[in-house]
Amino acid sequence: MIQQILNLHKDSVDIKSIKKSPLTLRLLAVLVFLAAVYGICICSINLEQPWVRKNTKLLELRGVNQSCHPSGVEEWEVPYLHYPQPKTYSREECACNPVRFFSILSMQRSGSGWFETLLNSHINVSSNGEIFSVAKRRENVSSILKTMDEVYNLDWFSSASKNECSAAVGYKWMLNQGLMDHHKEIVEYFQRKRVSAIFLFRRNLLGRVVSVLANSYDKDAKPLNGTHKSHVHSTIEAKVLAKYRPRINTTLLMPELKRIEETATKAIEYFKNTRHIVLYYEDLVKNRTKLKDVQEFLRLPYRELHSRQVKIHTAPLSNQIENWDEVQEELKGTPYQSFLLSD
Numbered sequence: 001m002i003q004q005i006l007n008l009h010k011d012s013v014d015i016k017s018i019k020k021s022p023l024t025l026r027l028l029a030v031l032v033f034l035a036a037v038y039g040i041c042i043c044s045i046n047l048e049q050p051w052v053r054k055n056t057k058l059l060e061l062r063g064v065n066q067s068c069h070p071s072g073v074e075e076w077e078v079p080y081l082h083y084p085q086p087k088t089y090s091r092e093e094c095a096c097n098p099v100r101f102f103s104i105l106s107m108q109r110s111g112s113g114w115f116e117t118l119l120n121s122h123i124n125v126s127s128n129g130e131i132f133s134v135a136k137r138r139e140n141v142s143s144i145l146k147t148m149d150e151v152y153n154l155d156w157f158s159s160a161s162k163n164e165c166s167a168a169v170g171y172k173w174m175l176n177q178g179l180m181d182h183h184k185e186i187v188e189y190f191q192r193k194r195v196s197a198i199f200l201f202r203r204n205l206l207g208r209v210v211s212v213l214a215n216s217y218d219k220d221a222k223p224l225n226g227t228h229k230s231h232v233h234s235t236i237e238a239k240v241l242a243k244y245r246p247r248i249n250t251t252l253l254m255p256e257l258k259r260i261e262e263t264a265t266k267a268i269e270y271f272k273n274t275r276h277i278v279l280y281y282e283d284l285v286k287n288r289t290k291l292k293d294v295q296e297f298l299r300l301p302y303r304e305l306h307s308r309q310v311k312i313h314t315a316p317l318s319n320q321i322e323n324w325d326e327v328q329e330e331l332k333g334t335p336y337q338s339f340l341l342s343d
Contacts, residue, residue, distance in 0.1 A: 068096035077299060080194040080275070086154045094165040100298055101152050101193055102127075102170035105179065105267060106200040107260070109211035111281035112172045113231050115200055117307040118291060120160045124167035124300060128158045131171045138178035141185045148189065168298045170195075175267050183270040190274045196298065197276035201264050204282065205257050206331075206339035210320050211313065213246035231309050238310045247322040250330040257336050282342075285311075 068083055081098035084091070091097070104119075104127065106112040116127045128151060132138045137147045150156050151171055173179055179186060190197060202208045219228050223240055232238050268278060277297045284290050291305050317340070318324050331337050 068098070070096075070098050073098075080196070080299075082152070082194070084152065084154045088155050091154070091165075097165050097167065099154070099166055100168045101195040102168055102198055102298060103190070103195055104170065104172035104198045104200055105175065105271070106172060107175055107202075107208070107264070109208050109215060110200055110202045111284065112174075112200050114307055114309045114311075115279075115281075115284065116160075116172055117309055118305040119294070121305045121307065122295070122300060122303050124165065125298075126158075126160050126166045126169045128156055128160050128169075128171040130174065130177075131156075132173055132177040132179075141182050144178060144182060144186065145189060148193075148195075152193065152195075167300055170198075175263055180263070180267065180270070183267075187271055187274060190271070195274070197271050197274050198294070198297070199264075199268060199271075199276060199278045200281065201278070202281045204317075204339050204342060205260050206317060206327075206336070207313070208260065209248065209253070209256065210246060210317065213248070214241065214244050214313070217244050217246065232312060233308045233310060235310055238312045238314075241312050242315065242320075245320055245322040248327050250323070250326050253327065253330055254334065254336070257339075 070081060073081065080100055082101060083095065084099055104112055104116060112130075116129070119125045119127045131147060131151065132144070136143065138144050152169060154161075154166065154169060189195070215230055218224075218230075218241060221244075222228050223244075224232075224237055229237065229241070232241065268276075277294070279290065279294070292302060295302055295305075313320055318328075321327055328340055331340055
């Protein structure tokens with residue numbers, strides 16, 4: 001650029017006359033200065049272009065949250081609305097569909113599998129199963145947080161994944177799968193990410209003991225054509241599994257019931273400062289309108305929920321336990337006597 005200006009002046013102006021004119025010299029100096037500044041600006045812009053290209057996507061992602069304005073949302077709900085940006089695909093037209101995060105916190109044989117199938121029957125819910133049953137995912141706090149991040153970013157793929165237009169995404173988590181060991185870090189994560197906790201327990205802990213023992217027997221005996229099934233989808237299969245009547249060790253029964261009760265109480269205490277709801281299996285079975293409460297808690301459009309799973313143990317507990325008389329004698333006059341009267 002500077003050379004072009006000099007050449008231009010060489011063609012049209014006598015150099016010797018320029019040297020004799022102070023005004024002309026000053027004008028030439030200004031032109032040279034402006035040309036130099038212009039060249040530096042172009043160089044600077046060219047150097048910054050790669051950075052601009054790299055951050056264009058980041059600016060677009062930030063823009064999604066700013067440009068999405070969901071209707072009919074109360075002010076307190078806004079922090080619980082998320083707009084995930086998956087690494088593995090684009091949400092496209094669903095980019096402005098807000099997603100709520102949840103986790104089902106429960107114990108084995110408490111109805112969480114059945115409850116999760118009900119939730120997944122909702123067109124806008126993705127509950128991804130017992131993800132922390134795999135030990136590697138819960139070996140330390142870092143692996144736990146990384147796994148949760150993957151689920152809540154909609155990068156987790158399972159048979160329940162609806163991804164693009166999910167309105168609520170979560171999973172179920174058993175209390176003995178690292179949840180209680182790392183509860184401080186997990187509570188902090190739930191509060192920071194606005195994860196809603198759904199506690200699901202059984203009121204009748206004796207019924208849970210029967211289910212745990214029966215399921216343990218089935219793992220070894222495999223009465224259904226040599227296969228183990230924790231859940232069944234036909235009444236025929238349910239009747240086969242219900243034939244087994246466990247014998248309960250009455251010496252260990254009271255301490256076990258107390259341990260289960262204390263664990264559930266402690267879990268609720270740990271998560272008391274998170275947004276949560278406490279449900280009981282028996283209430284859901286007897287009163288299906290409770291499922292409406294769950295959908296309201298997750299702020300979902302109401303749908304009729306259904307499950308293909310069939311309840312295995314439907315008989316009174318007196319017909320499910322081999323040494324019923326001994327169990328009855330052990331629990332009479334204790335805080336757990338009511339478990340003998342209902343399931």
